[in-house]
Structures are given as C-alpha cells and as structure tokens.
Amino acid sequence: AAIKQIETIGKVWIIPCIGRKKASDLCDGDIQKILDKAAAKGRSKKTIQDINGTINKFLKWCRRNKKTAYRPDDVHIPASARLKGKSVLQPDDLIKLLSSDKTEYKGKEIVDEYIHSYRLEVLTGIRPGELRGLRVEDIEGERVNIRRSINVHGETTKGKNENAVRSFVLSDLAREELEAQLREHPSESGFVFELPHQVTYRKHWQRYCSHNKIAPVTLYELRHTFVSVAKMLPVGEVKQLVGHSKSMDTFGVYGHALDGEDVQTAQKINGLFERIISPEKPAEK
The missing domain is CATH 1.10.443.10 (Intergrase catalytic core)
Structure with missing residues (x-):
C-alpha cells in the first residue's frame, strides 16, 4: 500500500509539475511549486504533508547514496491548505x-x-x-x-x-x-x-x-x-x-x-x- 501511495504521488504531483529533473538539479522552488499546486487543487493539509514527506524521504535516500547534497530548508505547507474536517451523520x-x-x-x-x-x-x-x-x-x-x-x-x-x-x-x-x-x-x-x-x-x-x-x-x-x-x-x-x-x-x-x-x-x-x-x-x- 505504501509503495502504491508513493507511485501515485510521483505520477500525479511530482512528474507533471517538475518533469524528470535530476535530483542534483532540484531546488526549494521546485519543491514549493509541487506543494503550491496541490494546495491550488484544493488538497487537504494532510495530503500536502504526505507529498512533502515523500519528497523528503526520497532526498534523504539520495543524500545517503551521494546522488545529491541538496536539503530543502525554505519550503513550507501553503497557508491556504486546511485540515480536512470530519463529517458525521446527524x-x-x-x-x-x-x-x-x-x-x-x-x-x-x-x-x-x-x-x-x-x-x-x-x-x-x-x-x-x-x-x-x-x-x-x-x-x-x-x-x-x-x-x-x-x-x-x-x-x-x-x-x-x-x-x-x-x-x-x-x-x-x-x-x-x-x-x-x-x-x-x-x-x-x-x-x-x-x-x-x-x-x-x-x-x-x-x-x-x-x-x-x-x-x-x-x-x-x-x-x-x-x-x-x-x-x-x-x-x-x-x-x-x-x-x-x-x-x-x-x-x-x-x-x-x-x-x-x-x-x-x-x-x-x-x-x-x-x-x-x-x-x-x-x-x-
């Protein structure tokens, strides 16, 4: 299930937004662009946090394997993103x-x-x-x-x-x-x-x-x-x-x-x- 979620995040949010860019060429602007797009599409704060978490895990793997030294330090969850409320039957x-x-x-x-x-x-x-x-x-x-x-x-x-x-x-x-x-x-x-x-x-x-x-x-x-x-x-x-x-x-x-x-x-x-x-x-x- 976790693998499928990562694949979905890549196909739906990452690739369409920044293309097949090399990890060594990534910058904070690229990551922020992905998160901003998700917020603009009305995704909840939790969903955007999951996207950001997946990106950070990938970059951590890249750093560990000497693929890049890049570490996001000026990326934030858009203020427009809100926690999705839970509905119940009245x-x-x-x-x-x-x-x-x-x-x-x-x-x-x-x-x-x-x-x-x-x-x-x-x-x-x-x-x-x-x-x-x-x-x-x-x-x-x-x-x-x-x-x-x-x-x-x-x-x-x-x-x-x-x-x-x-x-x-x-x-x-x-x-x-x-x-x-x-x-x-x-x-x-x-x-x-x-x-x-x-x-x-x-x-x-x-x-x-x-x-x-x-x-x-x-x-x-x-x-x-x-x-x-x-x-x-x-x-x-x-x-x-x-x-x-x-x-x-x-x-x-x-x-x-x-x-x-x-x-x-x-x-x-x-x-x-x-x-x-x-x-x-x-x-x-």
Whole structure:
C-alpha cells in the first residue's frame, strides 16, 4: 500500500509539475511549486504533508547514496491548505439509516443488500477494511474478535496499527444487525460480509444516501459517527472499542473479558444510540 501511495504521488504531483529533473538539479522552488499546486487543487493539509514527506524521504535516500547534497530548508505547507474536517451523520440521518433498508435500483425501490454492513459500521466503529475482513469464526456469541483487515488493494493485514487487533462485546442493536446479516446472507466463503470492490460498495452507499435523503458522508465517516455518539463515554472505553488505545493488548489477553466491563460498555453504547433513535416524548400537560 505504501509503495502504491508513493507511485501515485510521483505520477500525479511530482512528474507533471517538475518533469524528470535530476535530483542534483532540484531546488526549494521546485519543491514549493509541487506543494503550491496541490494546495491550488484544493488538497487537504494532510495530503500536502504526505507529498512533502515523500519528497523528503526520497532526498534523504539520495543524500545517503551521494546522488545529491541538496536539503530543502525554505519550503513550507501553503497557508491556504486546511485540515480536512470530519463529517458525521446527524441525528435525523442516523435515524433514517437505522430505520430504512430501502434503496433505488433502475428506478425501482428495493432492499439494499448491504444495509447491515452500513449499520454495523456506525453501531460499532469498525473500520471498513476490518468489516471486509470479518469472518464467521471471529464471532463468539456476543463478542467480536477483530483479527484482520483487507485494504483497498485486496491485501490482508493485521489492521491500521498495533492496537487494531482487539475484541469487543456487541451492543443489542449491533448484535441484531449481525444476526440479520448471517440469517439473510448465509456465508459461503467464510466472510460475514460478501462485499464488492470498494468503488462499487461506495456507489451502493451513495445511492442509499440519495434515496433516503441522507446528507452524504463517506463510509469511513460512519466510524467517525460512532465515535461522535460515544464521546460521552470515558475516553479509555472509546479508544478500546475502536482500536486506538496504546495500552490495549490483543483479544487473547483482553482484560475486560474477565471483569465484565466490556459488557457494561456495550450496554452504555446501546443506550446512547437508543436515546437518539427513540427520544423520550415530552410529558403531556
């Protein structure tokens, strides 16, 4: 994945901007030109930082191998570049997602075959790649063990970071969606969700949002929505659920499995979502 990202940066940003210039002929103006072009194209600050980082790593390799002595010292990320904000589903749209399973195909209203995957993402905070890699044997009763992730290139990895391998107990709402998926779409390959190529899957999601008049967010932003809903929980509990905690070990030595705290966390999460989709009616006067 890293190699493909570097190739893309070279083909999209570096070569079109400065051509096949020798490393020994590069100057700060060349590097700045690349970064300015990315900013002018509306790329986020994070994307421009990645481009600059790739260039600096290449130049470091060149210096180490006596290809050049050049070291950028007056290059900056354009002030016009901004950190890309994270969008989340607002309460009304979340209610639609958890209540409507319909989409449109060729002018007809049908049941969206991936409805349970959308819902499980927003109800658990599971990453899209982790959802794609989830197998039937990873489910033990109400517990889900995240053991692998399948990236955009179809490669199986252990996840985004060292804490991605984890275990958590499903909330009631999440368990219902997972059970419905297994009941309605029995697995033949061993994977819980038989998802198509990411581009096709994204189009299905976009079509679903359009049909149900849901403000467009990306599939990854369903995870952001979960974190946004769960922000009322203690930080440690949220980090453990989504695989960010540095102190969390693999599910094999997962402490909460011993004292029941993960069950309590699941109940709390369920309560938060229930509060959104079934708000209490005001008392009658």
